[in-house]
Amino acid sequence: MEKYDFDLFIIGAGSGGVRAARLASKLGKRVGIAEEYRFGGTCVIRGCVPKKLMVFASSYSKIFQESVGFGWDQKELLFSWDKFSKSMNSEIDRLEQIYNELLSSSKVKIFQQKAKLTSSNSIILNDKTEVTSKYVLIATGGEPLKLDVEGGDLTITSNDIFNLKHLPQKMVIIGGGYIACEFASIFNGFGTEVSIVYRGDRILRGFDNDIRESIEKAFLQKGIKILNNCSPKSIRSKHDKFELQLSNKQLINTDIVLSAIGRKPNTENLGLDILKLDLTKQGAIRVNKFQQTSQKSIFAIGDVTNRLNLTPVAIRDAVALINTIFGEKKQSPDHKLVPTAVFTKPEVGTVGLTETEARKNFNVKIFKTYFSSLGSKIKNNQEKIMMKLVVCNRTDKILGCHIVGDGASEMIQMFGISMKMGVKKKDLDSTCAVHPTIAEEIVTLS
Secondary structure, eight states: OOOOSEEEEEEOOSHHHHHHHHHHHHTTOOEEEEOSSOTTHHHHHHSHHHHHHHHHHHHHHHHHHHHGGGTOOOSOOOOOHHHHHHHHHHHHHHHHHHHHHHHHHTTOEEEOSOEEEEETTEEEETTSOEEEEEEEEEOOOEEEOOOOSBTGGGOBOTTTGGGOSSOOSEEEEEOOSHHHHHHHHHHHHHTOEEEEEOSSSSSSTTSOHHHHHHHHHHHHHTTOEEEOSOOEEEEEEETTEEEEEETTSOEEEESEEEEOSOEEEOOTTSSHHHHTOOBOTTSOBOOOTTOBOSSTTEEEOGGGGOSSOOHHHHHHHHHHHHHHHHSSSOOOOOOSSOOEEEOSSSOEEEEEOOHHHHHHHSOEEEEEEEEOOTTHHHHTOOOOEEEEEEEETTTOBEEEEEEESTTHHHHHHHHHHHHHTTOBHHHHHTSOOOSSOSGGGGGTOO
16 A cells, blocks of 8 residues: 555645645644735635725725714725735734644644655655655645736736835726726725726626626725726826726726636646646646546645635535545535525625526516615615515416625625525515615515
8 A cells, every 4th residue: 555645635725725724634634734925825825804894994985974964974085005904914913823723722733835746656845855645636726817918017907005115195996897896896985096907898797687786886886997998008107007998998097907807727837747747728737527637646726726716615626525535425516596695895695596587497486676775864874675576377486586785794694594595586576574774675576
């Protein structure tokens, strides 16, 4: 019997990799993990967590403004980017330390350096240390795509946005996906003049059309400029600022350009070419339903497989993987009916099929409402909340739920549970509403 240094060696200590390491170690397996950057991965270090802290910080401007209608009076409001940045980074450091401690307490062998495959069971580290493992897991996640235009190197990405030294007065965001829209909303809340440049006809491609329309309308009301159907042709540095030449001949001057045009799997310099590992056209690692690559001893989970790029999905991928290679029965991860949120202002919550998707295969009935929240007149808030259900006419089963408004992320989590259980419209109709709440509208739609 061949002897290996480890039962499982993991490349990448993000949410998926760390969960896999802890679960395998708990089963008594010898586990090693290598991470070249910081523990916690994109989500903790330069993604979900710092972004949500930014969402919290930027939300106060609206809260303070609306409070005037309820009798509050603020003499002077000042925001310090420096103070917030220090608080945010302190929290990230704390969370990273927790991840480190979780691995150490689980008796996982930690290698804080770059790892590269040399064979289907061998790994070499930056310091030339070579280790072997019965199984190898690649969980290296993804990274932002670079803007391929003249001056594209002058842009920053979502990796850099959390390390800004100063709050910009003007910002141009290239892209119209959820990352672009979230940062547009965040910096608008901070008081920055924000413009979105998007090559498509409407932001948030792939989301339900009523979500797209609602968010675009809300953004315009907040003063966010949206330039659809155009793209940057060149970016030039000009007196410590930047000048963008757009495809529609328009010129824009700004303090900063954020490129948010998408992400790609992080598969470079991992030795995958040596192993001739099967990749997709997008460069993602191709896996079967049990997350096994074209090499039987090598597995991949999370964003590096480019299936459903969400942190909770990577964690569930890890659970399924450990059950597959060390459990009594193989398990395929469940990527169906995954609820998700976009942390714009207003928030987006969505699960299931869009109306367009549903109409391709089902005879559907749409239940939809737009309304103002309680106190919106006092707040002088013109935002409309949108709720929408896509229902199968034949079975009465709910195929999709789409919400735009405060609390959408919290509501969609609960609705995701209901849809997993096969909830029907009649079940909602028979449920008593909680009044006065925004959520009650979902059970009173007619």
